[in-house]
Amino acid sequence: MLTFLKNHIRIYLLLPILLFFCTPFLTGLQTYFTNIQEFSAPLTFIFTLWLPLLGLLIFCLFFLMHFLSDKLRTYAIALITGIATLWWIQASLINWDYGVLTGVPIPWEAYRIRLILDTLLWTGGILFFLRSAHIIRKNLAFICLTLLSAQLIMLLPHYLEARKFPPSFQNFSLSEEGKMDFNPKKNIVIIMLDAFQADIFQEIMDRHPEYRDYFEGFTWFRNTTSQYSKTYGAVPALLTGLWYENHMPVQNFLQESFKNSLSTRLTREGWMTHLYPVAPRIIGYDTAFASNIIMNTNPERNARDAGKMMDIALFRSSPQFLKPFWLNDMRWRIQNHMGAAFIRESSEEPAHEKIHYFHPVLQFTAESQSILNAGSKKPTFKFFHFNIPHEPFVLNPALQQERQPGNREGFLTYSMAALEAVHIFIEGLKRTEIFDETLLFILSDHGGGEYNPGVGPAPGLPHKKGDIRPKHHASGLPLLMAKEFGATGPMQTSDAPASLGDVPPTIAAKLWPDRKNPYEGKNLFELNEDEERTRRYLYYEFSGWEQHYLPEMKEYSIEGHAFSPASWKATGRTFPPAYTGKTFKSNGASLPEEILETYCFKNTHPEGILLEGWSGPEPHGTWSERKKVRIRIPAETDETLKIRMQLAPYTCGGTLESQRIILREGQNILRKWFVDKKEEYIFTTAGMKPGPEKEIILELELPDAVSPSACGSGKDGRLLGVNISKLCIEKITAEVEPGTSLTFGYGQAAEAISGMGWHHPEAKHRWTGGQASLIFSLAEKRKRDLRLTLMAHPFLYTDITEQSVLVHVNGVETAEWKMAQTGWYEATIPSDLAEDTMEILFSISHPASPADIGVSLDPRKLGMAVYEMRLEYED
Structure with missing residues (x-):
């Protein structure tokens, strides 16, 4: 038997075939581990689904190659080994950056050089492997095992990092049972239209006044600001009333903050609460947080995630001329086929009869017309979130599939489609006679700044320049419309200074008027247009994202009308990730x-x-x-x-x-x-x-x-x-090696040791407030005094001609500097204070804000500007 196997079954063929199929799979696993917050499917499901499929593919290719002639087999081995090697080179060594794939079309014409380089690499690479076919066959085991080992070694740290922050949502799913069941007496509905921009809504109303008839009873809060520039921050803030400031891993924050979210409070009080976010990761998960959070997984959703993992892996591994195939106009190639194979059966609709809609909002409109009802015995709270008018722009106002141009006009057209979908839902509420019994919010999480649509002027407002970039500004202008219980009459427009953060306190005020409002913010329906108010906005973008925290966020304050750039001021505060690994x-x-x-x-x-x-x-x-x-x-x-x-x-x-x-x-x-x-x-x-x-x-x-x-x-x-x-x-893991200097500009070494009291670093220096500290450990410890030298200049104004700066080391005062000009200032740190860990605290006598003393609009309280620090042992 063994002799037969040795003579007739060519086991050595398994090595290149394994390499051929395992290379994209291992690339997919690396994608999964490095972006684990993006995937709902647990790792066990990934293996359960893909390993049998890979086994089948390996067997089929092994079977085919087994019957090739020896000469053809040699070239086939070289070809699949070459393709696998090129896959690995493309994904791991080249890995072109096309930005975050958020739905915005990739401008392939801008990457022609990459196309040429990829074409040359793959053409030359495959020719090289074919010409070296006999050499490759002789060294097949070494080549294949080396490449497989390299991939496994590269995968290991990503796996270990992913284990530190396991996403809780992988153990839950969101049931759609009762999705369109409402109560005949009391309902609260929030419809979130992702990235719908306020000035786009203004332009639609100006061009098509008939749209106002869709929203009778509503008040449009035109002067509304976002809380965050992206969905991941905006949705939790809307539902919990709490700000995330990168102070803990974002998934930990979701679990903590949702303990007192709107849906959790209402669930405790006997409401039927349903949450339908556009992405699973953006809410907290526990059966106490919403009625439709259940302790099981959704096979269809998991299968789509498993397919998307391989789509992304093949996108990374392929040359540029094949990447659009896998991307499939932002719909991915394998993902949709995988999802269709795992449709769950329900009592109402057998899996083989289930309709597949091109866009989730089309399913929403169909259900609004067919199954929306007033049969719930409990009051209901519904949060519907749709990726419209978020890119890609793929529907026309008739809700038909039609790709729109990637500009402001396409954005506006797709936004009209979103309004049509909402109108169909509103008509469903009216048809079932529960529209008057519904507190209804139609809003977005942020504006569409990512699509560079610009910001149109508000009627009657002069256009004044400000210190906010157009992209940041546009992202901060969300849609917000609200209808009270029983409200009627034409749509009203209010320019009261509103924020998306006012939605939770508005709901609480309507439901519990005699209780202390548990949420910060104001009741939207009590805001006055002449009210003076400072609102807050945090801007970030997904550049260099580490996934466990949000990217560094820049804070703005808004005083005045949101449409005016002059109303937006950068506060100087930023919120970087607390941990990057x-x-x-x-x-x-x-x-x-x-x-x-x-x-x-x-x-x-x-x-x-x-x-x-x-x-x-x-x-x-x-x-x-x-x-x-x-x-x-x-x-x-x-x-x-x-x-x-x-x-x-x-x-x-x-x-x-x-x-x-x-x-x-x-x-x-x-x-x-x-x-x-x-x-x-x-x-x-x-x-x-x-x-x-x-x-x-x-x-x-x-x-x-x-x-x-x-x-x-x-x-x-x-x-x-x-x-x-x-x-x-x-x-404390920041180390300073005596004898070196540290500079304090943006991105410089001193950022690693900065403690409390520092403002955002600037090009060559960093300002302190009234107190600021440095915290680090010494890389080298000696029984000798240390000399601390600081290049700095004081903030001087009116009668303050010098600043007194006290220097404390580990709680002990070691020096006092009279700082009247830019220069080097020196302090001796006694050897008994030069411990392994050092905390240096600077206390400045007369810090002040340039805005308070009338020299500029800068609101920061400034003490001294620090350029460089030197630390060395005394001779």
Whole structure:
């Protein structure tokens, strides 16, 4: 038998065939692990689906090659080995960047050089392998095993990284049972039209006034601002009323924030709640969060994800002339076939009769006409989210498939299709006589800045330039229309200063008028057009995204009409990811960032962290309510830790500039802070000793704490000092090697060691506020004094001709600089303070905001600008 197998079954053929099929599959797994938040399908499903299919394909090719002549077989081996090798080179070594595939068409004509290079590589590569066919056959085992081993080694770190942040949504699915069931007495519906831009709506109304008849009873809040520029931040903010600031992994935030979301609160009160986001990852998952979240997986959805994984793998691995085939006009090639093979059966509609719609919004309109009913015995809350008018623009206003041009006109036409779909739904509500019993919001998550549509003028508003880029501005202009219970009459337009963040408090005000509103923001229906209000907007884009956190976000404040660029001001604050998993090295500093624990105090109290003196949790955090409060820091390691606390002061209606904090451990005073705005206050545990319970107990003394009732700004009798919204515990892994210099410009080495109190870095320097710190460990420790030298200049104004800068090292004052001009300033750090971990705190005597003293519009409080730092041992 063995002799027969050896003579007749050519086992060696398995090696190139395995390489041929495993190369794209391993590329797909790498895509899966590096983008795990994009995939609903669990890894077990991926293997269960693809391994049998790969086994079948391997057997078929093995069978075919087995019967080739020896000469043809030699060339066939060379060909498939060459293609597999070129696949690997294309995906792993070349891997052209075409941007984030969000639906925007790829301008292939702009990549002609890549097309030429790919064509030359593949033509030359295949010819080379064919000409070397006999050599390849002799060395087949070495070539195949080497390439397979290299791919497995490259895959391993991506797998280990993905295991750190497993997505919870892979264990759940969203049931569509009762999707179109409504209550005859009370319903709340939010329809989110992704990327619908406010000025586009204005243009549609101007061109086609008949559209106003679609929305009788509605108020269009024209002067509305987005909270975020992208969906991943906007949807959680809308449903939970909470801001995500990159303070913890985004999936952790979703799980925490959705514990008190609109749907969770309504589910607890007996409502039927349904959430239908456009992507699974953008909401939190628990059966308590919504009625349609169930503990099982959706085979059709998982199959589509498994197909998309291979589509992306083949897109990466193929030369440019084949990439459009796999992309399939942004619909992907394998994904749709996989989904169709896994249609679930339901009692109402057998799988073989289920209609496949070109776009989800078409299914929505069909269901609005056929199965929408008022049969629910419970009041209902529905959140419908559709990827329209998000790119690609693929429908016309008659809701027929028709590709629209990728410009403002195409964007507008596709937006009209979105309005037609909503109109069909509204007609369904009217037909079932529940329109009057429905509180209805038609809105978008953000504008379409990514498509560069520009921003049209608002009627009656002068166009003034501002310091916001058109792309950032357009993304900040969402659609927002709302209809109260029982509202009738023509559509109204309001220019009251609204925000998407006003939707949760509006719903709460309508449902629970006698309760304290659990959400920040204002009731939309009580806003006045002449009201002065500052709104907030965070802009980010998916460039260099690390997936576990959002990319760095830039904060804007808006005062005035949203359509006017002059109303938008950059605050200077940014929110970078708290963890990237990368190591940065530059000019003697390195930072492999690592967060051990993150605790959030918005609407929740992590057990055992806040001890005596703290109030109950609120939407924006937890207030201290005594002059002295205590906090517990878990310290499982003897290493020095970095502690970040997000604090905001109580200013007694603006009569207090700041709250003083004296931080103590026992009788030892560790730090003194002036908390004058919401910011991270950072310190280290250097010199502190964890107790037997592996914890550090700290006391915060708040001498300026005062009650709102005492200062006439409310009836609250609590002694409010500071509000804490988060606490992070990190390892200190940033190192500085004595004898090197660190520069403070944007992207420079000093970013790795910057602690609290720094503004966003600029081209060559970085401004401090009133206090700023540097935190790092010494790469080399000697029993000698250190010399710290800083190149800086002070912020001087009117009567302030010099700034006094106190320098504390690990809590001990070591120098005082009289800073009157740009120059080098020096301090000696005694050897007994030059510990392994160092915290250098700069306290500037008279920081001020250029806006407050009338020299510019810059709202930042500035102390000194730092250019460079040198640290070296004394001779």
